[in-house]
Amino acid sequence: xxxxxxxxxxxxxxxxxxxxxxxxxxxxxxxxxxxxxxxxxxxxxxxxxxxxxxxxxxxxxxxxxxxxxxxxxxxxxxxxxxxxxxxxxxxxxxxxxxxxxxxxxxxxxxxxxxxxxxxxxxxxxxxxxxxxxxxxxxxxxxxxxxxxxxxxxxxxxxxxxxxxxxxxxxxxxxxxxxxxxxxxxxxxxxxxxxxxxxxxxxxxxxxxxxxxxxxxxxxxxxxxxxxxxxxxxxxxxxxxxxxxxxxxxxxx
Amino acid sequence: xxxxxxxxxxxxxxxxxxxxxxxxxxxxxxxxxxxxxxxxxxxxxxxxxxxxxxxxxxxxxxxxxxxxxxxxxxxxxxxxxxxxxxxxxxxxxxxxxxxxxxxxxxxxxxxxxxxxxxxxxxxxxxxxxxxxxxxxxxxxxxxxxxxxxxxxxxxxxxxxxxxxxxxxxxxxxxxxxxxxxxxxxxxxxxxxxxxxxxxxxxxxxxxxxxxxxxxxxxxxxxxxxxxxxxxxxxxxxxxxxxxxxxxxxxxxxxxxxxxxxxxxxxxxxxxxxxxxxxxxxxxxxxxxxxxxxxxxxxxxxxxxxxxxxxxxxxxxxxxxxxxxxxxxxxxxxxxxxxxxxxxxxxxxxxxxxxxxxxxxxxxxxxxxxxxxxxxxxxxxxxxxxxxxxxx
Amino acid sequence: xxxxxxxxxxxxxxxxxxxxxxxxxxxxxxxxxxxxxxxxxxxxxxxxxxxxxxxxxxxxxxxxxxxxxxxxxxxxxxxxxxxxxxxxxxxxxxxxxxxxxxxxxxxxxxxxxxx
Numbered sequence: 163x164x165x166x167x168x169x170x171x172x173x174x175x176x177x178x179x180x181x182x183x184x185x186x187x188x189x190x191x192x193x194x195x196x197x198x199x200x201x202x203x204x205x206x207x208x209x210x211x212x213x214x215x216x217x218x219x220x221x222x223x224x225x226x227x228x229x230x231x232x233x234x235x236x237x238x239x240x241x242x243x244x245x246x247x248x249x250x251x252x253x254x255x256x257x258x259x260x261x262x263x264x265x266x267x268x269x270x271x272x273x274x275x276x277x278x279x280x281x282x283x284x285x286x287x288x289x290x291x292x293x294x295x296x297x298x299x300x301x302x303x304x305x306x307x308x309x310x311x312x313x314x315x316x317x318x319x320x321x322x323x324x325x326x327x328x329x330x331x332x333x334x335x336x337x338x339x340x341x342x343x344x345x346x347x348x349x350x351x352x353x354x355x356x357x358x359x360x361x362x363x364x365x366x367x368x369x370x371x372x373x374x375x376x377x378x379x380x381x382x383x384x385x386x387x388x389x390x391x392x393x394x395x396x397x398x399x400x401x402x403x404x405x406x407x408x409x410x411x412x413x414x
Numbered sequence: 415x416x417x418x419x420x421x422x423x424x425x426x427x428x429x430x431x432x433x434x435x436x437x438x439x440x441x442x443x444x445x446x447x448x449x450x451x452x453x454x455x456x457x458x459x460x461x462x463x464x465x466x467x468x469x470x471x472x473x474x475x476x477x478x479x480x481x482x483x484x485x486x487x488x489x490x491x492x493x494x495x496x497x498x499x500x501x502x503x504x505x506x507x508x509x510x511x512x513x514x515x516x517x518x519x520x521x522x523x524x525x526x527x528x529x530x531x532x533x534x535x536x537x538x539x540x541x542x543x544x545x546x547x548x549x550x551x552x553x554x555x556x557x558x559x560x561x562x563x564x565x566x567x568x569x570x571x572x573x574x575x576x577x578x579x580x581x582x583x584x585x586x587x588x589x590x591x592x593x594x595x596x597x598x599x600x601x602x603x604x605x606x607x608x609x610x611x612x613x614x615x616x617x618x619x620x621x622x623x624x625x626x627x628x629x630x631x632x633x634x635x636x637x638x639x640x641x642x643x644x645x646x647x648x649x650x651x652x653x654x655x656x657x658x659x660x661x662x663x664x665x666x667x668x669x670x671x672x673x674x675x676x677x678x679x680x681x682x683x684x685x686x687x688x689x690x691x692x693x694x695x696x697x698x699x700x701x702x703x704x705x706x707x708x709x710x711x712x713x714x715x716x717x718x719x720x721x722x723x724x725x726x727x728x729x730x731x732x733x734x735x736x737x738x739x740x741x742x743x744x745x746x747x748x749x750x751x752x753x754x755x756x757x758x759x760x761x762x763x764x765x766x767x768x769x770x771x772x773x774x775x776x777x778x779x780x781x782x783x784x785x786x787x788x789x790x791x792x793x794x795x796x797x798x799x800x801x802x803x804x805x
Numbered sequence: 806x807x808x809x810x811x812x813x814x815x816x817x818x819x820x821x822x823x824x825x826x827x828x829x830x831x832x833x834x835x836x837x838x839x840x841x842x843x844x845x846x847x848x849x850x851x852x853x854x855x856x857x858x859x860x861x862x863x864x865x866x867x868x869x870x871x872x873x874x875x876x877x878x879x880x881x882x883x884x885x886x887x888x889x890x891x892x893x894x895x896x897x898x899x900x901x902x903x904x905x906x907x908x909x910x911x912x913x914x915x916x917x918x919x920x
Contacts, residue, residue, distance in 0.1 A: 187607035189614060189624060191600030219430065280597050282613055282623070289612070310530075320858070320867050355609040382432040391434045391528075536861035546824035547883050549905045549912035551860060551869050559855035560873060567893060616868075618857040665824050667873045667881040672853060 173242035178263065181247055181294050183365060184356035188281045194256060195360055195368040196249050196290045204237040206372045207248070210255050210277060217379045218388075221310045228333065229273045232260055244272075247294065249287045251278065254373040257287040261295065261304070269295035269304035270332065271341075274313070277375035285316065289353045296346045297354070303342040307331040321349050415511040420652045420801070421639035422450025423763045428594040428632035428751030430527050435462075435469045436477040438753075439523035442635035443482055446519065450637045451647055456515035458482075458489035461502035461522035462755035465491070467537055468529050478521065495541050496704065497790030498522065499634070499758020500797035504657050506638045516643045521635035522759035534629050538754070541791045543665040555626055557666050557792040558705035559618035564673050565707060566620070569722035573620065575729070577605045579706035580624045580748055582734055587745025589735075589776040594630045594751025625706045630751030634760035650770045656691070656800035658684025666792050677796035678715035678787060686717070689800040691783060693717035696800075698768050698778040699739065700761035702789035703746040709733075712787050713741060716798065735776060743768065743776045758788035762799070769803040808901035810915055812880055813840035823880045845882060847899045848920060849874035852881065854891045863906055874899070874917055884915035896920035 183197035199207070211233065214226035235241035242262065249257035256278040261271045271291060276284030295304045305326060308314040317323060323339035331338040346353065360368075382388035389397040424445020431438055439460055447453070460475040471477065475489035494501035499522040506518035526534050535553055542548045542557070565571050581601055587593035604614040604624045614622045644651060660680030663669055669676065686692055693716060701716070703709035710724040718739055719727045727733055733741040744750045744764040747757060765784035767773045784801045812823040816839040820831035823845060829835045854872035870886030874897055885904050888897070897917040904914035 186609040187603050187613075188609070189599045189603040190597060191603045219432070280595065282615075286609075286612065319860075319865055322867055352612060352615075355612045357608060384433070387434070387437065388432040390437070391432045391525075531859075532862040535859055539861065543824055550871060550883055550885055550914050551857065551864055551905055552871055552883060553857055553859065553861070555859060556855050556857045556871050559857070560853040560871070563855065563893070564853050615858065616856070617859045618855045619868075620855075665883070667852075667883050668824075672873070 172239040176243050176263065176266070178243065178245060179298050181245070181290075181298055182358055183360045183368070184290070184358045185360045185364060186286065186356040188251070188283065188286070190281055192251050193364065194249050194251050194283060194286060195364060196247055196287060196356065197360075197365070197368055199246050199248050199372075201237050203372060204233050204246070207233055207246070207255070207258055210375055210378070211258070211275065214275070214379060216381045218381070220379070222379050224309055225273055225275055229258060229260065229275050232272055233258075236260075245294065247287060247290055248372065249283050250368045250372065252373075253367050253371060254278075255375045256283045259287040259291045261291055263299065263301070264305075267302045269299065269301045271295075271304050271306045272333070277378045279377075279379070286355070288317065289355065292341055292346060293354050296341070296343050301343075303340045305329060305331055305338040305340055307333055307338055309333070321345060416513060417641050418507050418510045418638050418654045419641060419644045420636055420654065420762070420766045421517065421644060421647055421649050422446040422448070422452065422637035423635065423766050424449060425592050425634045425760060425763050426632050427592050428630045428753055428756070428760070431525065431631040435465055435471060435523060435525040435528075436474065436481045438525055438631060438633040439474070439478045439521045440481045442633040443478070443519055443521040446521070446635040446637045450517075450639070450649060452517060452637065455484055455487055455517050455519045455637070457506075457509050457518045458484060458487055459502040459505050459518065459520045460489065460491045461498040461520065461759055462491055462524060463493055463495055463498050464524060464526065464537055464754065467540075468534075469525055484519075494795055495790040496702070496752075496754050497758060497788045497795050497797050498755045499760065499762075500786065500788035500799065501758070503636065503638070503654070503759060503762055503799065504659065504797060506636075507654055507657060510638050510640055516640050518638045519635060520638065520759060521633060522756035523633040524753035524755040525631045526629045526753060527631050531629060546665045553618065554792060555618040555621055555705065558707060559621045561672065561711075561792075562621055562705070562707040565711065568673050569725070571707070571710060571725045573622075574601070574605060575710065575725040576621075576625050576706040577601050578728055579703065579709050580604065582728075583703065583709075583742050583746040583749040586735060586743050586776055587749025589774070590744050590750060593745045593749050594628050594632075595745070595749050599624060621705060621707070627704050627747040627752040630753045632751060632753035632756045632760070634756045634763045636759055636762050636766065651804040652766050652769045653802050653804055654799060655802040656685035656687070656689030657797065658682060658686075658688065659795070659797045660684065662794045664791070664794055666794075675711055675715045675793045675796070677793050678712050678789065678798070681796045681798040682716040682785075682787065685785075685798040685800045689802065691800055691802070693785075695783045696739065696785045697781040697783055698743060698765065699741050699785040699787070700744060700764050701741055701746065701787045702757070702761075703742060703748050704752060704789065706748060708789065709741060709746060712789065716785065716787055735778070740778045743773065743778055758786070758797070761786040761788060762801070765801050769801055808913060809844035810882070810901060811842040812845050814843050815840060821878060821880055823882055845880065845915070846876045846878065849876045849897055849899070849917075851891055851893060851895045851897050851917070853893065854886055872897075872917060882915060884917045887916050887918045
């Protein structure tokens with residue numbers, strides 16, 4: 163009985179060509195490896211994403227909540243044709259990007275979550291995602307939305323994405339933009355960077371384990387100061403969000 | 415005019431601070447008061463550029479003096495674009511030098527990251543000429559870029575030289591616990607590797623991402639005091655020996671030689687004249703490297719190197735931490751960060767730390783004379799200062 | 806309708822100013838607003854330029870060309886560039902167009918193309 167129900171509930175994934183891993187030098191002189199992960203590595207990623215649910219700045223909380231759901235959906239076979247790529251430096255997790263295919267020719271970019279900041283790793287991994295859709299999977303276009311203003315400036319404006327406002331992206335129904343093959347080819351020289359194949363020992367290190375991020379975004383040191391900075395004199399916004407009331411009685 | 419000394423200093427991390435603006439001003443002020451051993455102060459100056467526009471708060475000084483519990487001391491906010499910090503220090507100097515006050519607290523603060531990067535860029539662009547520059551979409555990086563293009567053509571400065579400034583300042587910032595960026599970078603990563611130009615994209619050509627300082631929140635404070643007060647407090651004697659200020663045309667294109675920074679030149683000369691010293695007497699300098707090209711250009715205009723040869727001194731390693739004249743041991747604006755109103759005060763904080771011998775890993779050995787240059791607008795309002803360690 | 810950008814000639818000594826200032830830089834003798842408007846020339850030489858990538862939100866282009874142009878009468882101005890491959894010292898010619906859209910206001914300024 164259980165097996166039959168699962169057959170109905172579980173989507174059947176289309177065969178998708180795997181993403182060939184690549185490596186590149188980042189501004190610090192360190193080496194970033196970008197590779198695809200399979201379901202068995204998702205639990206490690208969930209551990210790294212969960213703390214970001216409590217980081218309210220830069221839309222980390224919203225992105226983390228959605229990425230967590232997408233990763234879990236992938237892991238538990240409740241999301242069709244999703245892929246997950248990670249960026250690692252010395253084995254440590256630096257970024258997670260994901261997306262899915264809507265049909266063989268149309269992709270849907272989901273999220274880009276940078277766990278190490280200041281080195282444009284999010285930008286590198288986003289570009290890798292686009293390379294996957296257009297070059298590796300041979301799709302015609304990818305639908306994209308941005309949750310944060312920085313993402314908007316970097317992707318929509320810089321690459322002159324086409325508006326697809328008639329399509330509501332599944333991330334909250336916001337109007338979509340599209341990266342077409344034509345736009346991708348025009349921006350190819352700046353988008354498709356990185357070298358292949360990855361040297362064997364570097365790839366082996368990355369595949370051996372996904373180590374925790376070295377300097378991930380953290381919640382504010384002083385919670386009440388942060389609520390004052392958000393012009394919330396009750397101090398309850400962040401405390402409630404965390405599901406804890408840390409202070410009984412009055413507070414400043 | 416009486417002699418004026420620095421009695422106390424305080425600073426926050428320059429980074430992304432989730433505190434209200436008035437607290438960002440108060441925190442380093444409390445540090446400076448504690449350092450000086452003072453509970454009360456005669457007058458407060460708050461240096462800040464964006465409180466009205468970014469943080470929706472006017473009359474900031476009144477908020478700061480209140481949150482510090484220093485009422486009924488007098489207080490004003492001093493705004494002079496990115497030179498707000500040095501302007502506030504100058505006001506503090508005048509207050510003590512004139513005999514009107516025994517002690518003055520100067521605290522610089524900025525909370526840039528209350529708004530997103532696009533708004534921060536536009537806010538900074540409001541410094542430009544409203545009709546002749548702002549309406550064209552010019553930004554400060556655009557001004558620096560047009561200046562850089564001419565500097566490259568006239569003096570042979572290359573992208574590599576600019577990269578060397580960034581690498582040096584990032585390395586220095588690693589030794590500064592308060593710096594915004596604790597991230598070493600390499601020339602390979604930002605210029606040489608096949609992926610370098612994705613790591614280091616154009617911001618305004620030819621300037622790239624790692625040629626421009628980050629957008630930071632932060633605060634820094636100093637306390638200025640009379641000689642008599644210093645004797646009471648027993649702190650090391652660091653004297654603000656010279657201050658010079660000069661202005662230039664608001665529209666950058668109106669300047670006769672577009673590769674000159676005459677306001678830097680004039681303010682530095684005036685500061686040295688007042689201190690009775692020359693550039694050769696300086697052992698450590700904090701220059702305003704909002705863009706890497708500016709560290710090179712200012713090092714020349716201040717008189718440390720001949721005009722057009724600053725990049726050669728950089729090449730020879732003279733401006734590195736172990737060199738003949740370390741520039742920006744704190745990491746400069748590039749590595750330490752640039753909370754606009756706090757920057758000028760932050761430069762003073764670093765020089766005083768150096769002259770007191772408290773700079774730890776980034777200490778310039780035997781530093782007795784220090785120099786700061788706080789660059790307002792795109793060089794249209796510049797304040798230079800000379801500090802001297804006595805006894 | 807051909808629009809102009811104006812420079813200002815001091816009524817006492819004739820010195821030209823762009824942009825406007827209240828007091829003549831040469832003689833300092835004029836009273837407030839004692840200037841005559843003089844249209845800026847349209848032909849000039851490109852002194853320096855840049856392409857700005859990090860723009861304020863209302864500019865929905867990937868990059869914006871800006872340059873400083875020098876006129877024969879010695880005046881200079883900053884303008885937008887509609888030039889794909891600018892070179893220092895090239896001859897340019899300008900036209901007054903919309904250079905910025907701020908909320909509901911249109912700002913006019915000079916846009917230069919290759920002469």
